[in-house]
Amino acid sequence: MLDANMKQQLQGLLTNLREPIELVSSLDDGAKSAELAELLDEIAALSDKVGVSRADDDARRPSFLIRRASNHDVAVRFAGIPLGHEFTSLVLALLQVGGHPPKTAPELIEQVAALGGDYHFETYFSLSCQNCPDLVQALNLMSVINPRITHTAIDGGLFQAEVEARKVMAVPTVFLNGEEFGQGRMELEQIIAKLDSGAEAKAAAKIAAKDAFDVLVVGGGPAGAAAAIYAARKGIRIGIAAERFGGQVLDTMAIENFISVPHTEGPKLAAQLEQHVKDYDVDIMNLQRAEKLIPARQEGGLHEVQLASGASLKARTLILSTGARWRQMGVPGEDAYRNKGVAYCPHCDGPLYKGKRVAVIGGGNSGVEAAIDLAGIVAHVTLVEYESELRADAVLQRKLASLPNVKIITSALTTEVLGDGNKVTGLAYKDRNRDTPHQIELEGVFVQIGLVPNTEWLAGAVALSGRGEIEVDHRGETSQPGIFAAGDCTTVPYKQIVIAMGEGSKAALSAFDYMIRLPVKAEAEAA
Incomplete structure (x- = not known):
């Protein structure tokens, strides 16, 4: 064995x-x-x-x-x-x-x-x-x-x-x-x-008693970890508040494009990131969800981040690196049958559908990779794509087309996840070319249609794009002085781990540069 x-x-x-x-x-x-x-x-x-x-x-x-x-x-x-x-x-x-x-x-x-x-x-x-x-x-x-x-x-x-x-x-x-x-x-x-029942209140009281940070990083993915490390190397007071350390990396099975590392897995990389941060004097506050940002009233003042626990954190500069989450289809039945046939991680949940019929929604790399993986486990896979053709890399499309238990449907708009009240029983979609409705009998639906930034809590505090991404300049600074952002939650294109790390590092250097150029009077008032 x-x-x-x-x-x-x-x-x-x-x-x-x-x-x-x-x-x-x-x-x-x-x-x-x-x-x-x-x-x-x-x-x-x-x-x-x-x-x-x-x-x-x-x-x-x-x-x-x-x-x-x-x-x-x-x-x-x-x-x-x-x-x-x-x-x-x-x-x-x-x-x-x-x-x-x-x-x-x-x-x-x-x-x-x-x-x-x-x-x-x-x-x-x-x-x-x-x-x-x-x-x-x-x-x-x-x-x-x-x-x-x-x-x-x-x-x-x-x-x-x-x-x-x-x-x-x-x-x-x-x-x-x-x-x-x-x-x-x-x-x-x-x-x-x-x-x-008293654990959350105790943790909130402990956080509320903390002094203001020089740099507070909100988010613990690759961008947040890189930002914390680069900022900590400057010898200033650093805190990092994360809903879950590692972020979307924790949900990634194989990583083969992280430069100098031919292959690794998400949870392993997340653990290494956390350990690297712990090697420095960084105050890590895990399992903390940010709910509201109150920017400083004047340049050089303290920014405030209110947490779901009821506690608040203050800092001279902020680095927002809250990442993104799986995008939902937004159709009837999706929420009702979440974890009852609607899934977002084929690697995790795929074995539970052994011998069953499933659908994968999305024809990009993630969707096609999911369909290929599932085809080796389940009885049959139907891949449903909104556009007229798949968007995945050609090598993945060729592999998918070679599998005997896979059907590809393009120009299809998913309209409903069907179920019997306990579990998924089918999927309804509309043929976009003929405007005709169709139904597929199946037991599972795996949604793979991209990501949406975790920025709803920032509405009105910093400028967001039409897609909800934080608008940043070439230095990673947002519309608010002293507040920076990095990673998948920003307007920077190409959502990749290595890019997020670089952007996080840049944001930390920019935050430090911002602080050392503040007028002495502003520094004294912030203190």
């Missing part, structure tokens, strides 16, 4: 085990159970602190429990074979159950340990989902810290009948004590906030 290189790396990591652990399996006679048994034996062979046994005490098979030998309350369970994107989750679970301390803020560990009540979490993931590991790892850690918390991570692609019975149509999906708790990417702070 593990190649020689993986075994060598894992063997080295297992030397960090402080206490013996046990791998307790529940198996049947199937091929997947045989694979899991082989994997567990391979792991156990790498360390004398890892034991393996078979108990068949869990209804889900194959599954296994990782438990501390000296205290069975410290345990994590996986249903399935956690390889692919979940291999890191497996390694961390082995280490943490074995007593290796997590790299988590002490205050978060204290909050988890203090949670009262009994919490049984179940998370459905797919091995190709890049957003699932963070959630799986957070809940695994919680179950290690607090004995009244348990967690089972379930491979939805392997337990299809269970997925359909519980109407899981997007990953990750979490159940708490049998009831749906949440869907989509969640970090430890978010989970704690949902369980501890």
Whole structure:
């Protein structure tokens, strides 16, 4: 199951085990159970602190429990074979159950340990989902810290009948004590906030007490991270407030055009960006959504950013790098069936549609790539494009045309997502050439029609283009002195990671240049 290189790396990591652990399996006679048994034996062979046994005490098979030998309350369970994107989750679970301390803020560990009540979490993931590991790892850690918390991570692609019975149509999906708790990417702070009603108020009070920053970066994607690093190197007071550190990069599967790095994946790059920022003296405020901007009344004054938590942050200069999000079709049924057949991430949710019929909306590179990926999983893909021809690169179009289970429909206007009240059952569209309506029977719709900037909260504060992008000059400055912007939320063309990083760096240098040229009187008033 593990190649020689993986075994060598894992063997080295297992030397960090402080206490013996046990791998307790529940198996049947199937091929997947045989694979899991082989994997567990391979792991156990790498360390004398890892034991393996078979108990068949869990209804889900194959599954296994990782438990501390000296205290069975410290345990994590996986249903399935956690390889692919979940291999890191497996390694961390082995280490943490074995007593290796997590790299988590002490205050978060204290909050988890203090949670009262009994919490049984179940998370459905797919091995190709890049957003699932963070959630799986957070809940695994919680179950290690607090004995009244348990967690089972379930491979939805392997337990299809269970997925359909519980109407899981997007990953990750979490159940708490049998009831749906949440869907989509969640970090430890978010989970704690949902369980501890006072957590958000405490965080808001802590933020409200902060002094004004020299530079405040709003947004934690590539542009925001680059801006924070460049500004911090100037030795000034820097803060970064982000709704989710990494931004859209977290939803990107393969990155092959980041100069000097032939291949990487979004979550890996996002983690590297965050670690690079942490190498500097930057005050990182994650999970903070900006709701209103109040520009300074006079040049050199303090700008104010009001957050959804109720707290406010002030700064001499701002760098807005709030990025963009998936564009929606805006048709009836889209919102009603979101995560019930309407999806935006083919890599994450594709395995849940194995053997089913789906549609992909959009004929650009993203749409065609999604259709190609899905064609290897689902029974049939219908690609629906508004224009008269696809807009994707020729090499992608040739690959798509070669697939036998793909149909391409052009000059088509999607008019409605159809459903039975619980899930998607079809798609309605209009032939733009003949003005005739059509319907397609299917179980899933993957929307891939581009991005929309996250700038609604800035209306009236800075100048926006007709597309909602922040208007910036060649220095990255907005219509308000001392407020700069960078990345996908701006009018700068070509929304690419490498361009966003460059623009973020430029905005930071411009912000610093702006500050050092302020009159001494203005600086004194701002202070």
